[in-house]
Amino acid sequence: MINPKGKLIAVGGAEDKGTDLEKGEIVRNNLNFFELGILRRIMEESGGNDARIEVVTTASMIPLEVGANYLNAFGKIGCSNIGLIPVRDRGDVMNDDYLERIQNCDAVMFSGGNQMRLSSIFGGTAFLKIILKRYETEPFVIAGTSAGAMAMSNTMIYEGNAHMAHLKGQVKITTGLGLIDDVIIDSHFEKRGRFGRLAQAIAANPSCIGIGLGEDTGMLITEGNKMEAIGSGLVMIIDGHDIRHSNIADIPDGCPISIENLKVHFCEKGNGYLLQDRKFLMEAQEGALIKKQVFVE
Secondary structure, eight states: OOOOSSEEEEEOSOOOSSEETTTTEEOOSOTTHHHHSHHHHHHHHHTSTTOOEEEEOTTOSSHHHHHHHHHHHHHHTTOOOEEEEOOOSHHHHTOHHHHHHHHHOSEEEEOSSOHHHHHHHHTTSHHHHHHHHHHHHSOOEEEEETHHHHTTBSEEEEEEOGGGTTBTTSEEEEEOOOSBSSEEEEOSTTTTTOHHHHHHHHHHOTTSEEEEEOTTEEEEEETTTEEEEEESSOEEEEEOTTOOEEOTTTSOTTSBOOEESOEEEEEOTTOEEETTTTEEESOSSTTHHHHHHHHHO
16 A cells, blocks of 8 residues: 555544634633744645645534634634635535635635545545545645644444443434544544544454544644644554454444453644554654753743
């Protein structure tokens, strides 16, 4: 398998843009966000201030408001070459202007909302095929937050009650956009208590690596393999390859699941992980620890 030349940036949701989209409140979780935060990293990985970034708001039920918020947030960090692609249904996906724009931009960013809207609207379309081809053959950046992050993988959680996730059948899985195989991504991981639902998803699909993204936190994935934690919070890695016992195949729906030897790693900003080797990295970038120590001093 040839490693893709592009980059994925999966964000856990509520990335600090200065606004809480769900509550309509002005919130600043991290005062230096616009200098050190996730949106700036997306801009830098895409080519800098002049990068052309297309924001796709299909997952959201308030696409214009969400789009305007991103345009404003990127503008605050000096990136004004931003476009908004408000695809609402599969008919819109065939719009020639949208196809041309996605062919010529430096990066695309999928907003949060409902990940099923992304898989059902873009699945099998020319729009998605262009994105996949560019990701495989060019230094193309694909970012997604919340639902936009969860839909990146081939195996996607689309529903699951976090409080009932210890019971078989409470976590629903389908096919995502297929940008990366053998991972399952969950978002708002700590705030919404989603460890149980990602653990059940991995128990049912132990060939996959679970990536639990905290809010204002993300994973930068290069070559389809090397991951780097970014943002202000926690990324949790759940590895089911070495599970020795699991009852999930043998019990009826509604019964508690039982798992032995599920591995868990906690990643802060700068930590990394190799998907193919299933290996934790203390520093995703060489010299990161030295830089951190110099900065502190």
